[in-house]
Amino acid sequence: MPRGSDPGALLAPVMEIAVEAGEQILAVYNTAFVVEHKEDCSPLTEADLASHKTILQGLATLTPGIPVLSEESKEISFAERHTWQRYWLVDPLDGTREFVKRNGEFTVNIALIEDHQPVLGVVYVPVMKVLYYASRGQGAYQKETDRASTPLKVRPWRGGTARVVGSRSHAGEHLKAFLDKVGDYELVSMGSSLKICLVAEGKADVYPRFGLTSEWDTAAAQCVVEEAGGMLVDFSRAPLRYNAKESLLNPYFLVIADPAGHWEQFIPESVKSDSNSGN
DSSP, rough: OOOOGGGGGGGHHHHHHHHHHHHHHHHHHHHHEEEEEEEOEEEEEEHHHHHHHHHHHHHHOOOOOOOOOEEEGGOOOOOHHTTTTTTEEEEEEEOOHHHTOOSSOEEEEEEEEETTTTEEEEEEETTTTTTEETTSSSOEEEEESOOOOOOOOOOOSSSSSSEEEEETOOHHHHHHHHHHHHHEEEEEEEOHHHHHHHHHTTTOOOOEEEEEEEEHHHHHHHHHOOOOOOOTEEEESSSSOOOSSOOOOOOOOEEETTTOOGGGGGHHHHHHGGGGOOO
């Protein structure tokens, strides 16, 4: 596929790949799966590897000339990958802790990155059989199995009680300090990139992330929330960029539904001074 052509033409086959990967995950999820542990103690499951293989095979057939970057291929040097102007960024199982807890809040994430920005994003929730998807300039949509797609639109901020999304597995003191400054709020806990999708579908006003994430955790859902009218930005309100540095870690960020809402004013000084906020 030539660079600069419409990424939306790839949406349907990528959605099929994501669903197929999700089926591989469910084949393990519905059994007594075995959990291993990576060096960082995050769970690695048989499902993660099966999904990854399915995605790699599908993308290699669909776009043989476009490289793929994921956690499983993170050893690719920056010297090599910084020459990529277009590549796939994949998380075959986002929310492995949620998978192990069997709460269903895990996803398959596939994004197409062009010039450091996501131009296509597909997020699939295998247990719910729900797809969130978007391509640059074409809007964002949600689709349940065997149902028509529905457009996604963020909610406007009119003041009052803020609906804030938090991490089910990674809540901490930074988030508590942020909420104290917000004042009147309702906290919605969720796992994986579903937190970003909640903002995209108009069910939350803001998702502050004051913890480590990797680029494959956010890219697909960033495209979805941006096309739904929202923002996924660093503390200076600049959109996250991909493959722009050696580290594959994101800075701390905010997902904002209505760009008129200046949620960065509630970021605690303790968060701003944290070196991880500016990775």
